[in-house]
Amino acid sequence: MYAKVIVDIPARPTDRPFDYDVPPELADCVEIGSRVEVPFGPRVLHGFVVGLAEQPPEGLDPGKMRALRRVLDLTPPLTPELVRLAAWMSAKYLCPATAALQVMVPAALKAKYDRVVVLREDVWAQRQAKQEQETLVPDPLRLELAEWLRRKGGATAEALLEKFPGSAPQLKSMLDEGVLEEVQRVQDRMAVKTALTVFPLLPEAELRAAMDAVPARAQKQKDVLAFLLENGLEPIRLSELTQRLDITPSVVKSAAGKGWIELREVEVQRDPYANRSYKRTAPLPLTAEQQAVYDTISGALDAGRHEVFLLQGVTGSGKTEVYLQTIKRCLELDKEAIVLVPEISLTPQMVERFKGRFGDDVAVLHSRLSHGERYDEWRRIARREVRVVIGARSAVFAPFTKLGLIIIDEEHESSYKQEESPKYHARDVAIRRAGEAGAAVVLGSATPSLESVFAALPDGGSRFKLLEMRTRALGRPLPPVRVVDMRAELKGGNRSMFSVPLHKAIAERLHKKEQIVLLLNRRGYATFVMCRTCGYVSGCPHCDIALTYHQSSRTLRCHYCGYAERERTACPDCGSEHIRHFGTGTQRVEEELVKLFPGIRVIRMDVDTTTEKGAHEKWLTMFGNKQADVLLGTQMVAKGLDFPDVTLVGVIAADTVLNLPDFRSAERTFQLLTQVAGRAGRHVLPGEVIVQTYTPEHYSIAAAAGHDYEAFLATELEHRRANGYPPYSRLINITLSHEEVPKLLRLSEALALKLKELAAEARNRGEGGAAFEVLGPVASPIARIKDRYRFRCMVKYRGDSAASRIVRQAVDAFAEHVAKEKLQISVDVDPQLLM
Numbered sequence: 001m002y003a004k005v006i007v008d009i010p011a012r013p014t015d016r017p018f019d020y021d022v023p024p025e026l027a028d029c030v031e032i033g034s035r036v037e038v039p040f041g042p043r044v045l046h047g048f049v050v051g052l053a054e055q056p057p058e059g060l061d062p063g064k065m066r067a068l069r070r071v072l073d074l075t076p077p078l079t080p081e082l083v084r085l086a087a088w089m090s091a092k093y094l095c096p097a098t099a100a101l102q103v104m105v106p107a108a109l110k111a112k113y114d115r116v117v118v119l120r121e122d123v124w125a126q127r128q129a130k131q132e133q134e135t136l137v138p139d140p141l142r143l144e145l146a147e148w149l150r151r152k153g154g155a156t157a158e159a160l161l162e163k164f165p166g167s168a169p170q171l172k173s174m175l176d177e178g179v180l181e182e183v184q185r186v187q188d189r190m191a192v193k194t195a196l197t198v199f200p201l202l203p204e205a206e207l208r209a210a211m212d213a214v215p216a217r218a219q220k221q222k223d224v225l226a227f228l229l230e231n232g233l234e235p236i237r238l239s240e241l242t243q244r245l246d247i248t249p250s251v252v253k254s255a256a257g258k259g260w261i262e263l264r265e266v267e268v269q270r271d272p273y274a275n276r277s278y279k280r281t282a283p284l285p286l287t288a289e290q291q292a293v294y295d296t297i298s299g300a301l302d303a304g305r306h307e308v309f310l311l312q313g314v315t316g317s318g319k320t321e322v323y324l325q326t327i328k329r330c331l332e333l334d335k336e337a338i339v340l341v342p343e344i345s346l347t348p349q350m351v352e353r354f355k356g357r358f359g360d361d362v363a364v365l366h367s368r369l370s371h372g373e374r375y376d377e378w379r380r381i382a383r384r385e386v387r388v389v390i391g392a393r394s395a396v397f398a399p400f401t402k403l404g405l406i407i408i409d410e411e412h413e414s415s416y417k418q419e420e421s422p423k424y425h426a427r428d429v430a431i432r433r434a435g436e437a438g439a440a441v442v443l444g445s446a447t448p449s450l451e452s453v454f455a456a457l458p459d460g461g462s463r464f465k466l467l468e469m470r471t472r473a474l475g476r477p478l479p480p481v482r483v484v485d486m487r488a489e490l491k492g493g494n495r496s497m498f499s500v501p502l503h504k505a506i507a508e509r510l511h512k513k514e515q516i517v518l519l520l521n522r523r524g525y526a527t528f529v530m531c532r533t534c535g536y537v538s539g540c541p542h543c544d545i546a547l548t549y550h551q552s553s554r555t556l557r558c559h560y561c562g563y564a565e566r567e568r569t570a571c572p573d574c575g576s577e578h579i580r581h582f583g584t585g586t587q588r589v590e591e592e593l594v595k596l597f598p599g600i601r602v603i604r605m606d607v608d609t610t611t612e613k614g615a616h617e618k619w620l621t622m623f624g625n626k627q628a629d630v631l632l633g634t635q636m637v638a639k640g641l642d643f644p645d646v647t648l649v650g651v652i653a654a655d656t657v658l659n660l661p662d663f664r665s666a667e668r669t670f671q672l673l674t675q676v677a678g679r680a681g682r683h684v685l686p687g688e689v690i691v692q693t694y695t696p697e698h699y700s701i702a703a704a705a706g707h708d709y710e711a712f713l714a715t716e717l718e719h720r721r722a723n724g725y726p727p728y729s730r731l732i733n734i735t736l737s738h739e740e741v742p743k744l745l746r747l748s749e750a751l752a753l754k755l756k757e758l759a760a761e762a763r764n765r766g767e768g769g770a771a772f773e774v775l776g777p778v779a780s781p782i783a784r785i786k787d788r789y790r791f792r793c794m795v796k797y798r799g800d801s802a803a804s805r806i807v808r809q810a811v812d813a814f815a816e817h818v819a820k821e822k823l824q825i826s827v828d829v830d831p832q833l834l835m
């Protein structure tokens with residue numbers, strides 16, 4: 001047999017499958033998706049098998065092919081379906097295939113440690129019992145294998161095959177049955193966690209006899225045996241036993257020395273949600289609108305038909321309930337479901353709703369888990385112990401094989417785009433994956449992205465099917481929104497960051513003991529340090545960007561290169577002492593609140609207060625228990641939260657995003673305002689929203705205030721059409737960087753020229769390139785990062801032309817410069833951030 005392998009070097013010259021001979025002893029273990037070790041030049045590398053064939057590849061002499069050295073996992077970490085998806089990603093996003101494959105597996109698997117096979121004793125015992133019942137003759141090799149593994153605690157596949165020659169078929173079937181499992185060896189802690197566990201070795205009668213024979217002076221050993229007997233000879237963790245009996249581990253060890261018991265390392269599952277009980281919830285009777293949506297989606301599920309639904313439902317319309325019930329349907333059809341939510345809204349409230357409905361059938365994947373916890377959750381998926389996964393972006397790669405449904409909540413969120421290589425968009429990957437699997441996709445949002453709405457319009461090809469929910473599930477109206485012009489406030493002599501109406505509204509809520517959510521949008525508005533005397537702004541010496549002030553460490557930091565310096569007490573330019581941090585940080589809002597409303601209880605949620613694990617949850621629980629009057633924060637407070645006593649939502653400054661040089665800034669502003677407004681008056685008490693702004697006339701703010709998505713959409717689509725921006729075109733951003741400006745400029749211009757030439761050639765050959773436009777080169781908005789200057793060329797194209805291929809060819813033509821002249825080129829397909 002012969003294998004095609006993508007090796008683990010993320011560089012262009014090695015970005016293709018290499019052919020290897022599969023030695024006969026490995027033939028049973030190699031599958032598409034297996035991780036393998038291969039010789040590569042003088043080195044040994046890891047790689048993924050992406051193809052298998054009985055015949056040697058044409059033109060290659062089998063005698064000269066090199067052979068696979070080992071298979072790293074007997075159960076391949078990737079499915080053939082995911083391997084195909086990776087190939088598609090590599091072509092679409094112009095990333096090395098290995099980068100696409102790596103992003104699909106948990107970090108714990110990337111560490112280069114041995115994987116070992118262990119026996120799952122519970123499953124094994126069940127199997128044995130069943131076999132006995134059915135009086136089947138057990139396979140002696142299986143018994144031997146199991147017994148040996150039980151004693152050893154685990155072994156590498158290699159060691160196993162050496163010890164039991166010819167046992168590959170048994171190994172394989174035991175793995176398939178779940179009797180054996182492969183785990184990453186402990187080495188670096190991040191892998192499997194184990195605990196020393198006490199196992200009684202003797203049957204009850206013998207143990208009792210042994211206990212009776214223990215002399216009185218060894219009372220503690222007697223206690224140990226007594227405890228085990230009382231406990232029905234159940235194994236128990238060493239730590240628990242010593243604690244219960246108040247003894248030292250040495251007592252237990254000496255008992256082990258007598259042959260009564262044994263101590264073994266046993267895997268402990270790290271379930272970050274263990275020890276927490278979730279109240280089981282039952283499906284709610286659906287409203288008419290929900291029912292109609294549910295029926296349409298189930299239609300596709302029942303038929304096993306791939307279809308993309310765009311579920312546009314106002315805030316509080318009960319989208320989550322629809323998700324829960326469509327997932328239930330999906331499970332009834334014996335298929336699996338993936339739910340993607342933005343990292344920021346992967347709140348305990350959200351997790352609770354899914355755990356409450358599906359219990360242990362749910363795995364949760366988010367970035368606050370440790371590598372080990374993520375790995376454990378991932379294995380629960382790979383072992384088919386769960387059928388629902390909820391997680392951020394990368395959960396789209398959950399290794400399911402019977403995928404029926406992918407739900408993307410808040411589909412407009414820019415965090416679905418990964419900003420480092422592979423720069424994929426989870427929405428597009430989900431649609432592609434679902435297409436191959438014949439699964440349905442539901443994109444949910446109150447404020448869908450222009451791209452998705454357009455795709456549901458006839459103009460956009462009606463690729464998505466629009467489903468709408470226009471009223472709130474609990475019958476409440478959307479809260480009235482009042483826009484306050486801060487310029488007028490200033491003219492009227494109010495220099496505070498709170499307008500008169502917002503001030504009054506807060507006071508009222510405090511009086512009525514209702515709750516308040518305050519949003520301070522800090523994106524693009526970081527706290528920077530400026531001298532009031534001369535206007536000097538502290539900038540990074542290596543990047544063209546202002547330094548950000550960090551309150552907790554009293555330092556100034558660069559968010560691009562990590563440069564840090566101590567807070568300054570005097571201006572380095574003019575020596576003035578009037579140098580201070582600017583920008584309305586949440587901290588400053590908090591200070592002002594406390595000054596204006598003595599005794600007010602504020603919970604502040606921003607990057608500074610939520611770095612600690614579990615912090616999010618702590619704050620939200622406190623707020624839910626009404627231990628605070630105000631929840632003040634950045635985007636984190638805008639999404640998904642559902643608190644019945646919140647009757648006021650205030651936005652401190654609505655226009656901070658509007659001023660960014662990005663064609664999506666109006667869209668982002670509209671989305672954020674609509675989302676945060678949706679937190680008010682969701683249950684019984686009516687809500688109110690106050691938006692402070694310096695540009696009340698801007699259509700994104702006016703439309704959000706009127707809850708008028710259609711008005712926003714019409715104006716915004718017109719703008720996009722006039723300027724030829726997405727969704728009327730697609731973009732590929734190519735950023736070049738170099739330490740010397742003249743060289744960078746020359747190379748950037750040459751690249752732009754090359755792109756145009758290639759497009760013209762493609763056009764002449766009739767192979768696309770029709771609506772292919774090259775803008776630039778121009779200096780990037782952040783013109784220098786880490787002492788490297790940056791230019792960009794923007795490719796704008798329409799239709800599914802050969803754009804990606806043309807860009808790839810052009811970039812490849814500069815490979816020489818990249819290799820020899822320290823030029824860097826990075827390509828971003830469908831960019832979300834234009835920095």
Ligand SMILES: Nc1ncnc2c1ncn2[C@@H]1O[C@H](COP(=O)(O)OP(=O)(O)OP(=O)(O)O)[C@@H](O)[C@H]1O
Pocket residue numbers: 284285286287290313314315316317318319320321446473474639640641642678682
């Ligand atoms: N059919 C129903 N019957 C009764 N209550 C419902 C029903 N559907 C949803 N709800 C309740 O309505 C509230 C809002 O629902 P949910 O949070 O699912 O809305 P959403 O559309 O996801 O909102 P958002 O986009 O603002 O996060 C919740 O408290 C939910 O329990």
Ligand SMILES: [Zn+2]
Pocket residue numbers: 531532533534535536571572573574575576
């Ligand atoms: Zn100064």
Ligand SMILES: [Zn+2]
Pocket residue numbers: 540541542543558559560561562563786
């Ligand atoms: Zn820097």
